[in-house]
Amino acid sequence: MTRPAPLSTLRLGASNVYLLSTGSEYVAIDAGPDYEGAWEEATAQMQASGISPADVRAVLVTHGHPDHCALAASWQQKVGAEVWVAAGDRSKLRSGGRDPEPVRGLALDFLEANGVPVELIAAARGRPSGRGGTENRRDVAARLQNLRSIAPEHGEWPGPLRATPAEPDRLIDTDRTISLGTLRLQPLLCPGHTPASTVFLDDSTGDLYTGDHVLERIAPTPGIHFDENGQRIRSLPQYLHSLAGIRSLAPRRVLPGHGEPFTDLGGAVDHITGIFDQRARRLLRRLSGRPASAWELGLLLYPHLRPGAAWIVMAEIIGLLDLLEERGEARPVDGEIHRFIATGV
Numbered sequence: 001m002t003r004p005a006p007l008s009t010l011r012l013g014a015s016n017v018y019l020l021s022t023g024s025e026y027v028a029i030d031a032g033p034d035y036e037g038a039w040e041e042a043t044a045q046m047q048a049s050g051i052s053p054a055d056v057r058a059v060l061v062t063h064g065h066p067d068h069c070a071l072a073a074s075w076q077q078k079v080g081a082e083v084w085v086a087a088g089d090r091s092k093l094r095s096g097g098r099d100p101e102p103v104r105g106l107a108l109d110f111l112e113a114n115g116v117p118v119e120l121i122a123a124a125r126g127r128p129s130g131r132g133g134t135e136n137r138r139d140v141a142a143r144l145q146n147l148r149s150i151a152p153e154h155g156e157w158p159g160p161l162r163a164t165p166a167e168p169d170r171l172i173d174t175d176r177t178i179s180l181g182t183l184r185l186q187p188l189l190c191p192g193h194t195p196a197s198t199v200f201l202d203d204s205t206g207d208l209y210t211g212d213h214v215l216e217r218i219a220p221t222p223g224i225h226f227d228e229n230g231q232r233i234r235s236l237p238q239y240l241h242s243l244a245g246i247r248s249l250a251p252r253r254v255l256p257g258h259g260e261p262f263t264d265l266g267g268a269v270d271h272i273t274g275i276f277d278q279r280a281r282r283l284l285r286r287l288s289g290r291p292a293s294a295w296e297l298g299l300l301l302y303p304h305l306r307p308g309a310a311w312i313v314m315a316e317i318i319g320l321l322d323l324l325e326e327r328g329e330a331r332p333v334d335g336e337i338h339r340f341i342a343t344g345v
Helices: 038-048 072-079 087-094 101-113 118-125 137-148 235-246 265-286 294-301 307-326
Strands: 007-012 015-021 026-029 056-060 082-086 170-172 178-180 183-189 198-202 207-211 253-256 330-333 339-342
Touching: 007 038, 015 183, 015 253, 038 072, 056 072, 056 178, 072 082, 082 087, 087 170, 101 118, 118 307, 183 235, 235 265, 235 307, 265 294, 265 307, 294 307, 307 330, 307 339
Parallel strands: 026 056, 056 082, 082 170, 207 253
Antiparallel strands: 007 015, 015 026, 178 183, 183 198, 198 207, 330 339
């Protein structure tokens, strides 16, 4: 059998899917996003590169976000590929890249406690606010659609992203090398962007596949996450610790989930870390006068904040508050609504 080319990249909107040779077949790094025509586009690109879709035997998901995992069901159903994901992101894969309802409920409760208006929380839950409401059903439905949309942080996709669920065939053991044919991949657990974000180091080429964990020009926003016991994870500090943990790697190339390959891993890590340090200092200045909730800080920093962007902004501000608290630069203030103030004030 003819040996496949060592690497092919599928471009599905703003997302990258990498196909790696095992000697006779292929492994995909990430499943890709699901939108109308996505599978047909993936198939056309494979065929144009001389690759039969049926030769892809495994799909390794870097993390459970829709633009990376929602096409997993198509790989399973169309060509019989196995889908692998780390255990901590299994529930996201099962929900098509979104949080399952119990976690979503915990996140909304937490956001309400951090000052998000009850009307927005009610809209996200898909029901009236219970306060006599000034919004009609059309207004609530429109706002709900905004809240559930995927913000195109990394570029554009040809259509709305669909949250298509899939059941993983295998869980990635991040303590063991993945050996498939001639391919040897070291999976490295890097939690923060999601609870079980995973990067893969190719032993033979020195290439590092990073998903969203490391992007060259973008600082990915860690979300609001909870562990299996319902305890909130301090995602941004965790993410920065994970970044520090891989900074000393010296890959030949970094192949991210969005954008082009690059070579300077340390420079990208320092760039991301510097962005969050700068944002944390900016937030700390806002806390120097009086206590403020995450929602109040969001309105101060983004006075024209749109409802559709509120959750991304809130996730970042809560992460920055976690970071300031971890550094001893801010402290929580007792009260029904969670508020913080700079230490020493």
